[in-house]
Amino acid sequence: MTSIAASGVRCAVPFASADRIQLGHGSGGRMSAALIGGLFMRALDNAALAEMGDGAVVTADGLELVISTDSFVVSPLEFPGGDIGSLAVHGTLNDVAMMGATPICLTAGFVLEEGLPIATLERIVASMARAAAEAGVNVVAGDTKVVERGKADGLFVNTTGIGTVHPRCRPGPRRARVGDVVIVSGPIGRHGMAIMAAREGLEFESTITSDSACLVPLVERLTASGVEIHVLRDPTRGGVASALNEIASASRVAIALDEEALPVPENVRAACEMLGLDPLYVANEGILLAIVPEADATRALDTLRSHALGRDSAVIGRVTGQPAATVILRTALGGTRIVDLLPGDQLPRIC
Amino acid sequence: MTSIAASGVRCAVPFASADRIQLGHGSGGRMSAALIGGLFMRALDNAALAEMGDGAVVTADGLELVISTDSFVVSPLEFPGGDIGSLAVHGTLNDVAMMGATPICLTAGFVLEEGLPIATLERIVASMARAAAEAGVNVVAGDTKVVERGKADGLFVNTTGIGTVHPRCRPGPRRARVGDVVIVSGPIGRHGMAIMAAREGLEFESTITSDSACLVPLVERLTASGVEIHVLRDPTRGGVASALNEIASASRVAIALDEEALPVPENVRAACEMLGLDPLYVANEGILLAIVPEADATRALDTLRSHALGRDSAVIGRVTGQPAATVILRTALGGTRIVDLLPGDQLPRIC
Numbered sequence: 001m002t003s004i005a006a007s008g009v010r011c012a013v014p015f016a017s018a019d020r021i022q023l024g025h026g027s028g029g030r031m032s033a034a035l036i037g038g039l040f041m042r043a044l045d046n047a048a049l050a051e052m053g054d055g056a057v058v059t060a061d062g063l064e065l066v067i068s069t070d071s072f073v074v075s076p077l078e079f080p081g082g083d084i085g086s087l088a089v090h091g092t093l094n095d096v097a098m099m100g101a102t103p104i105c106l107t108a109g110f111v112l113e114e115g116l117p118i119a120t121l122e123r124i125v126a127s128m129a130r131a132a133a134e135a136g137v138n139v140v141a142g143d144t145k146v147v148e149r150g151k152a153d154g155l156f157v158n159t160t161g162i163g164t165v166h167p168r169c170r171p172g173p174r175r176a177r178v179g180d181v182v183i184v185s186g187p188i189g190r191h192g193m194a195i196m197a198a199r200e201g202l203e204f205e206s207t208i209t210s211d212s213a214c215l216v217p218l219v220e221r222l223t224a225s226g227v228e229i230h231v232l233r234d235p236t237r238g239g240v241a242s243a244l245n246e247i248a249s250a251s252r253v254a255i256a257l258d259e260e261a262l263p264v265p266e267n268v269r270a271a272c273e274m275l276g277l278d279p280l281y282v283a284n285e286g287i288l289l290a291i292v293p294e295a296d297a298t299r300a301l302d303t304l305r306s307h308a309l310g311r312d313s314a315v316i317g318r319v320t321g322q323p324a325a326t327v328i329l330r331t332a333l334g335g336t337r338i339v340d341l342l343p344g345d346q347l348p349r350i351c
Numbered sequence: 352m353t354s355i356a357a358s359g360v361r362c363a364v365p366f367a368s369a370d371r372i373q374l375g376h377g378s379g380g381r382m383s384a385a386l387i388g389g390l391f392m393r394a395l396d397n398a399a400l401a402e403m404g405d406g407a408v409v410t411a412d413g414l415e416l417v418i419s420t421d422s423f424v425v426s427p428l429e430f431p432g433g434d435i436g437s438l439a440v441h442g443t444l445n446d447v448a449m450m451g452a453t454p455i456c457l458t459a460g461f462v463l464e465e466g467l468p469i470a471t472l473e474r475i476v477a478s479m480a481r482a483a484a485e486a487g488v489n490v491v492a493g494d495t496k497v498v499e500r501g502k503a504d505g506l507f508v509n510t511t512g513i514g515t516v517h518p519r520c521r522p523g524p525r526r527a528r529v530g531d532v533v534i535v536s537g538p539i540g541r542h543g544m545a546i547m548a549a550r551e552g553l554e555f556e557s558t559i560t561s562d563s564a565c566l567v568p569l570v571e572r573l574t575a576s577g578v579e580i581h582v583l584r585d586p587t588r589g590g591v592a593s594a595l596n597e598i599a600s601a602s603r604v605a606i607a608l609d610e611e612a613l614p615v616p617e618n619v620r621a622a623c624e625m626l627g628l629d630p631l632y633v634a635n636e637g638i639l640l641a642i643v644p645e646a647d648a649t650r651a652l653d654t655l656r657s658h659a660l661g662r663d664s665a666v667i668g669r670v671t672g673q674p675a676a677t678v679i680l681r682t683a684l685g686g687t688r689i690v691d692l693l694p695g696d697q698l699p700r701i702c
Contacts, residue, residue, distance in 0.1 A: 021467040026497025039469070040493060043476040044483070048456070048491035056491035058456045060515050063414045069458035069511055073496045105399070105409045107420035109509040111462070116372040118390070125394040132395070140399035140407035142391060143509075145424045146377025147700060153502040158460040158494075158509035160420055164411050349498060 024344030028238030029281075031344050053172055054095040054233065057165065066101035068092055069160040075349045077124060077154050079198040081190075081210030082285075084157060085128030090212050090285055091236065091351060092159040093135050097219040098232040098288065100171045101163030106132060108159050109143040113152040121155065128157075135214045137161075169223045175230040176251035181297045182317040183290045185218060185310040186211065188240055189268040192282035195350045197271060206267050213286030218309050222290065225303040231291035234284070237351055241280040241327065241339045243289055244317075249325040257317035257329045257339065280329075281342055283350045291319065375695030379589030380632075382695050404523055405446040405584065408516065417452035419443055420511040426700045428475060428505050430549040432541070432561030433636075435508060436479030441563050441636055442587065442702060443510040444486050448570040449583045449639065451522045452514030457483060459510050460494040464503040472506065479508075486565045488512075520574045526581040527602035532648045533668040534641045536569060536661040537562065539591055540619040543633035546701045548622060557618050564637030569661050573641065576654040582642035585635070588702055592631040592678065592690045594640055595668075600676040608668035608690065610682045631680075632693055634701045642670065 024031035041049060048056035055068030072088045082090075089106065096103040108128065112121065132139050139159075194210040196202065215234060222229060231251075235243035240262075248255045257280075264272075264279045272279050286309065292300045297315060304310030327339040375382035392400060399407035406419030423439045433441075440457065447454040459479065463472065483490050490510075545561040547553065566585060573580060582602075586594035591613075599606045608631075615623075615630045623630050637660065643651045648666060655661030678690040 019469050021463045021465055021469065021472065021497055023465050023497050023499065025463065026495060032495065036495065039473060040476060040495070043473070043480045044459075044490045044493070045480075046489040046491065048489060049493070056456070056458075058491055058513070060411075060416060060455050060513065061414055063412055065411060065416075065513070067456065067458055067492055067511075067513060069460045069492050069509070070494045071460035071462050071496050071509060073462055073498050073502075104411050105407070105418065107407075107418055107511050108395075109420045109422035109460075109511070111422050111424055111507050112372045112376065114372055114374050118370050118372065121372065122390060122394070125391060129394045129396075138397040138399060139395045140397065140409055141418055141420050142395070142400070143421045144377060144383065144387065144391070145422050145507075145700075145702075146372055146374050147424050147504060147507075148374065150501065151424075151504040152507075153498060156462050156496075156498075156503075156507065158420070158422060158511075160418075160458050160460070160509075160511035162409070162411065162416070162418060162513065349496075351496075 023348045027342060027344055028242050029342035029344060054098040064165040066096050066099040066163040066165055068095035069158065070095060071156060071158040072351055073156050073349050074195065074351050075153060076198055077120065079210060080194050080207050082212035083124050083127050085124035086131040087212050087285060087351060088157045088159040089128055089131035090214050092161040093137065094215045094234045096161045096163035097216045098234055100166045100169035100232065103137050103161050103163040103216060105138055105140045106159050106161045107141045108139050108157055111152050111156045112144065112146045113154055114146060114149040116154055135216055166223050169229055171229045171232040173231060173247045173250035176247050176253050176291045176319045177230060178253060178319055178321045179294055180230055180291045180319040181294050181315050182255060183300055183313055184287055184316050185304050185313045186287040187263045187265045187312055188284055189264055189272065189279035189282035191285040192347050192350045193268045193271045196347060204267050204271055208267050208271060211284055211286030213309055215288050218288060218304060218307050221303050221307055222300065225299055227292055227296045227300045227303065229290060229292055233289045235289055236283050236285060239281040239283055242341055244327045245341045248327050252324045254320045254323055254326045254328060255317055256320050257327065259329050259331045261314055261316045263312055263314055277346060280339060281346050374699045378693060378695055379593050380693035380695060405449040415516040417447050417450040417514040417516055419446035420509065421446060422507060422509040423702055424507050424700050425546065425702050426504060427549055428471065430561060431545050431558050433563035434475050434478050436475035437482040438563050438636060438702060439508045439510040440479055440482035441565050443512040444488065445566045445585045447512045447514040448567045449585055451517050451520035451583065453517065454488050454512050454514040454567060456489055456491045457510050457512045458492045459490050459508055462503050462507045463495065463497045464505055465497060465500040467505055486567055517574050520580055522580045522583040524582055524598045524601035527598050527604050527642045527670045528581060529604060529670055529672045530645055531581055531642045531670040532645050532666050533606060534651055534664055535638055535667050536655050536664045537638040538614045538616045538663055539635055539638065540615055540623065540630035540633040542636040543698050543701045544619045544622045547698060555618050555622055559618050559622060562635055562637030564660055566639050569639060569655060569658050572654050572658055573651065576650055578643055578647045578651045578654065580641060580643055584640045586640055587634050587636060590632040590634055593692055595678045596692045599678050603675045605671045605674055605677045605679060606668055607671050608678065608680045610680050612665055612667045614663055614665055628697060631690060632697050
């Protein structure tokens with residue numbers, strides 16, 4: 001998931017156009033960035049928050065820790081490939097991992113709506129427990145609040161994770177360098193389209209399942225391989241396009257994507273075409289973007305492909321110099337187009 | 352605030368009476384305990400969670416850390432003496448402090464309802480920033496989600512805090528010993544009644560203001576004084592009665608309260624009488640309960656009274672042996688009555 005920090009793109013859009021919160025403010029796109037930069041970052045101003053990572057680095061008695069927080073409001077609560085419980089575990093563990101850190105624990109804070117079936121809650125908490133156990137991490141503290149019927153939507157859950165920083169791995173959104181390659185660890189667009197299909201009752205030839213997964217093992221292998229990792233990011237809300245825009249903006253570089261290299265599953269492509277969506281903006285919950293020096297590209301690909309989650313890893317683009325803070329797509333037809341942040345929300349409540 | 356862990360009283364009520372979530376499941380009383388013990392603790396089973404503190408102790412590279420999480424759903428969002436922003440800072444910092452730890456940072460995860468006035472959000476985030484600055488702690492990471500109009504109630508916010516453990520202070524709900532005294536650091540019932548009065552538009556001779564405050568300085572003084580602190584607890588949701596029941600249950604002791612010693616402000620007493628509420632069950636957000644050996648009682652009182660927040664500190668009871676897991680009130684009229692956990696919710700959504 002994108003933290004305040006992660007969404008904190010310094011963008012030129014002033015935060016003045018709205019006097020009320022709109023759905024687009026939660027999109028991970030331009031309106032989110034404006035809300036975060038114009039309101040949250042300004043009020044809560046501090047160096048850790050300003051770093052705009054997927055989490056913050058804090059120091060406790062000389063020990064560097066990563067902390068990341070995420071609230072989950074996905075609708076429906078259960079969907080092909082996961083549910084809000086497993087998603088809340090994967091999402092926050094992945095954010096900790098994207099900081100080059102190893103997660104050590106999670107917390108969970110629930111807001112429950114009066115009338116939620118206990119059986120639903122039991123399934124979701126069991127799924128959360130399984131996901132945490134698979135990652136080897138405990139949910140060590142929690143909280144439960146209940147609000148009246150009609151004041152929430154089933155349940156919302158916040159998870160917060162702490163991790164310890166790897167001594168040799170300090171990726172960050174400002175560290176992309178001209179000449180680096182952009183690697184994606186798997187097919188794009190599955191999570192968002194699985195949610196859309198479940199929500200709208202859409203039927204495709206094959207069911208689209210969410211890619212929701214814990215990326216910690218993938219990051220561990222990459223770190224252990226000795227690859228110099230400049231940037232790690234899980235392209236969740238706002239998709240690959242928004243994640244790369246944030247990185248291009250933070251690093252003051254251009255990123256050129258190769259459309260033909262983008263791994264878009266056939267059922268995702270068909271669903272996107274039917275709904276008029278661009279898979280580059282569709283959320284993912286089980287893939288990562290790694291930006292590494294070109295010299296390390298082969299080793300990075302081999303390492304990622306050695307794990308089931310990274311089997312389909314591919315180079316999808318390169319970091320170039322100009323125009324700064326821009327993502328460009330080289331289309332299959334040989335043209336180019338700018339891949340901008342979306343102004344508002346293409347797919348609300350996918351995480 | 353009460354964490355999953357804090358609410359995890361091992362109680363005899365089986366978790367089977369309901370098939371849907373009810374408001375009482377968020378009360379901090381018997382239904383909360385049943386939900387937490389019967390569902391969350393069972394599914395998420397681990398040693399840190401089972402400790403039932405206000406937070407969990409985890410170890411990172413040999414360093415002991417405390418982590419605590421809390422979601423805030425208070426209604427109304429702004430009330431005399433505070434708002435959901437300052438409350439979310441105080442609540443989580445206080446939970447960290449109740450573990451005998453010094454908070455080092457906070458995270459904040461917002462769920463915003465479409466249509467929330469931006470001006471309201473700005474006031475609340477500014478209040479959060481002020482409360483954090485006063486405590487000397489930064490909000491280092493955050494997250495923002497937006498849900499459709501009617502799917503939340505203005506805004507909910509989760510805060511999670513990390514702290515470092517004090518080497519000489521390890522309070523815990525299991526550590527109350529026969530002969531200890533129970534100290535409260537200030538007047539009881541203000542927060543809950545301030546919320547009720549604001550919500551219901553009740554007018555009293557004087558406005559009841561919430562006691563919402565950061566208790567970290569109070570704990571720091573107490574720790575530095577050398578007092579042997581057995582238990583620290585902020586009696587939030589469920590009030591003094593529920594907090595002491597949890598402690599009596601965890602320590603397998605009885606706690607005898609002296610009704611005449613309970614510091615209940617006159618306007619709180621009047622409001623409680625009008626509404627048929629017992630101030631012992633009303634939430635507080637700026638006082639602590641300290642259980643210390645009788646030999647340290649005077650030093651503890653002197654230390655607490657040396658700070659403005661603890662000026663009205665008083666001994667309100669004693670730890671006795673039997674009947675175990677029971678709180679007894681010696682009434683002003685000379686009788687005694689059992690102060691049990693409430694079955695359900697007396698005051699929903701006060702935090």
